[in-house]
Amino acid sequence: xxxxxxxxxxxxxxxxxxxxxxxxxxxxxxxxxxxxxxxxxxxxxxxxxxxxxxxxxxxxxxxxxxxxxxxxxxxxxxxxxxxxxxxxxxxxxxxxxxxxxxxxxxxxxxxxxxxxxxxxxxxxxxxxxxxxxxxxxxxxxxxxxxxxxxxxxxxxxxxxxxxxxxxxxxxxxxxxxxxxxxxxxxxxxxxxxxxxxxxxxxxxxxxxxxxxxxxxxxxxxxxxxxxxxxxxxxxxxxxxxxxxxxxxxxxxxxxxxxxxxxxxxxxxxxxxxxxxxxxxxxxxxxxxxxxxxxxxxxxxx
Amino acid sequence: xxxxxxxxxxxxxxxxxxxxxxxxxxxxxxxxxxxxxxxxxxxxxxxxxxxxxxxxxxxxxxxxxxxxxxxxxxxxxxxxxxxxxxxxxxxxxxxxxxxxxxxxxxxxxxxxxxxxxxxxxxxxxxxxxxxxxxxxxxxxxxxxxxxxxxxxxxxxxxxxxxxxxxxxxxxxxxxxxxxxxxxxxxxxxxxxxxxxxxxxxxxxxxxxxxxxxxxxxxxxxxxxxxxxxxxxxxxxxxxxxxxxxxxxxxxxxxxxxxxxxxxxxxxxxxxxxxxxxxxxxxxxxxxxxxxxxxxxxxxxxxxxxxxxxxxxxxxx
Numbered sequence: 001x002x003x004x005x006x007x008x009x010x011x012x013x014x015x016x017x018x019x020x021x022x023x024x025x026x027x028x029x030x031x032x033x034x035x036x037x038x039x040x041x042x043x044x045x046x047x048x049x050x051x052x053x054x055x056x057x058x059x060x061x062x063x064x065x066x067x068x069x070x071x072x073x074x075x076x077x078x079x080x081x082x083x084x085x086x087x088x089x090x091x092x093x094x095x096x097x098x099x100x101x102x103x104x105x106x107x108x109x110x111x112x113x114x115x116x117x118x119x120x121x122x123x124x125x126x127x128x129x130x131x132x133x134x135x136x137x138x139x140x141x142x143x144x145x146x147x148x149x150x151x152x153x154x155x156x157x158x159x160x161x162x163x164x165x166x167x168x169x170x171x172x173x174x175x176x177x178x179x180x181x182x183x184x185x186x187x188x189x190x191x192x193x194x195x196x197x198x199x200x201x202x203x204x205x206x207x208x209x210x211x212x213x214x215x216x217x218x219x220x221x222x223x224x225x226x227x228x229x230x231x232x233x234x235x236x237x238x239x240x241x242x243x244x245x246x247x248x249x250x251x252x253x254x255x256x257x258x259x260x261x262x263x264x265x266x267x268x269x270x271x272x273x274x275x276x277x278x279x280x281x282x283x284x285x286x287x288x289x290x291x292x293x294x295x296x297x298x299x300x301x
Numbered sequence: 302x303x304x305x306x307x308x309x310x311x312x313x314x315x316x317x318x319x320x321x322x323x324x325x326x327x328x329x330x331x332x333x334x335x336x337x338x339x340x341x342x343x344x345x346x347x348x349x350x351x352x353x354x355x356x357x358x359x360x361x362x363x364x365x366x367x368x369x370x371x372x373x374x375x376x377x378x379x380x381x382x383x384x385x386x387x388x389x390x391x392x393x394x395x396x397x398x399x400x401x402x403x404x405x406x407x408x409x410x411x412x413x414x415x416x417x418x419x420x421x422x423x424x425x426x427x428x429x430x431x432x433x434x435x436x437x438x439x440x441x442x443x444x445x446x447x448x449x450x451x452x453x454x455x456x457x458x459x460x461x462x463x464x465x466x467x468x469x470x471x472x473x474x475x476x477x478x479x480x481x482x483x484x485x486x487x488x489x490x491x492x493x494x495x496x497x498x499x500x501x502x503x504x505x506x507x508x509x510x511x512x513x514x515x516x517x518x519x520x521x522x523x524x525x526x527x528x529x530x531x532x533x534x535x536x537x538x539x540x541x542x543x544x545x546x547x548x549x550x551x552x553x554x555x556x557x558x559x560x561x562x563x564x565x566x567x568x569x570x571x572x573x574x575x576x577x578x579x580x581x582x583x584x585x586x587x588x589x590x591x592x593x594x595x596x597x598x599x600x601x602x603x604x605x606x607x608x609x610x611x612x613x614x615x616x617x
């Protein structure tokens with residue numbers, strides 16, 4: 001920054017024309033080493049591979065499952081695990097469990113990923129603006145978000161989803177709204193840490209427009225904590241989303257979803273029947289496992 | 302300290318006002334029209350308009366809000382649409398039940414979380430540390446509604462040690478012991494997640510506190526290990542731990558909702574679930590308001606405890 005010319009307009013044109021530098025050899029090398037150290041951590045590797053396998057299985061569900069998720073066969077109800085043709089058995093309507101699990105995973109992963117990304121983007125924008133501009137704008141934004149913080153997260157999501165028509169969109173919207181303040185607060189704190197740094201001061205002194213400084217110099221430095229936070233939240237949101245579906249506020253039948261499937265399980269296990277319901281156990285374990293591998297990753301990466 | 306308490310209480314007023322606005326607006330989000338919901342689809346337009354006028358629904362939104370607020374402030378939450386009972390009589394006993402569950406879970410979570418976290422920190426990288434942290438990761442990741450179902454399956458259906466659901470036995474005397482028996486499974490279900498989070502936080506803050514210079518100085522003065530840990534480590538590690546514990550209370554008040562549904566525990570959560578199913582908006586409003594207010598209150602209490610422990614926080 002010290003070699004910048006004094007003229008403001010020249011700096012501005014330089015700021016605008018600064019194209020992303022091509023990745024140099026040393027950088028590529030660093031990236032390789034990071035990947036290698038990731039691979040050396042057995043926990044991270046196993047979690048990462050499991051997550052990858054799960055995403056692939058869910059994306060390519062039609063290729064793996066022989067049946068559609070809503071194809072009911074009344075002559076094949078309650079088939080146990082290991083039945084020929086229905087590896088994971090069938091449910092109370094004779095629908096193939098494997099198909100429902102895989103197709104249901106699409107909804108569950110979607111509910112984990114989409115609200116986190118959308119809320120991350122909105123929260124990042126709000127927090128960046130509040131932390132960079134300060135003053136009245138900061139006060140207004142943060143006080144409004146304080147109100148959302150006054151509600152326990154799950155409760156607010158349930159109250160929002162409960163006030164609207166149930167469905168996937170409602171579920172996604174409810175979780176998004178609930179998440180925004182968490183991202184905004186993090187982004188604002190990070191922005192506050194970056195703004196007093198010398199290079200921001202230098203850019204300001206060189207006459208960079210506030211908007212340019214905010215987007216070019218502050219944003220990249222605020223971005224990484226927000227991304228790390230987002231990866232930890234995705235797993236949690238799968239659980240929150242499955243909770244909403246469990247209550248019947250999310251995905252509506254007959255669409256499959258992990259939370260709704262857990263809710264459907266106990267209907268079979270009547271009190272006192274002492275039956276072990278493998279179907280229910282399976283989805284639940286899967287919800288927990290995806291959540292687990294999500295949570296592990298950012299800690300090491 | 303008095304000034305700190307006063308400042309904290311004044312600061313929370315706008316938040317509570319905001320909370321009331323959000324809860325009021327939530328109902329406006331609801332599809333459908335209250336008059337149609339009350340009178341049924343075959344009501345004439347004139348009858349609907351009359352009812353809307355009687356309920357004040359034809360007024361501007363801000364006016365409706367202030368009318369609602371002044372009624373709520375006097376403790377009048379309106380009438381439940383589904384049961385036609387005053388909402389206050391419906392909600393308050395349920396609130397007590399939720400508090401019973403929330404506080405017993407908090408107590409269990411604190412006992413498990415603090416002791417496991419402390420032991421793990423004092424024997425960092427030992428077998429106990431690894432095993433307990435792995436268990437904490439598992440317990441913290443499991444969805445509570447699933448955990449509840451598994452516990453019911455194991456302890457209520459297979460082993461038959463504990464009741465499946467509810468708060469009192471139909472045939473029993475309904476005394477304190479009966480309630481305690483019913484309380485065990487929901488408490489364990491709700492407590493495990495927070496206990497896992499608390500254990501992890503306790504472990505990391507204690508390990509961090511152990512490495513601080515003042516601990517080394519105290520050790521070189523020849524303090525016994527027990528005194529060192531009690532006076533210099535734990536006291537310093539407490540503020541972040543208490544903050545997290547307070548946040549967990551918020552989770553327990555709102556998140557116990559799913560557990561309450563699984564165990565048919567007659568608290569606010571299962572009431573909220575029932576009223577959402579029945580689209581009983583006044584009850585939804587009152588329940589949400591009550592939980593949010595207790596959450597705000599819990600946060601203030603946490604701040605006060607922290608300020609009492611750490612004089613530096615009082616100055617800020």
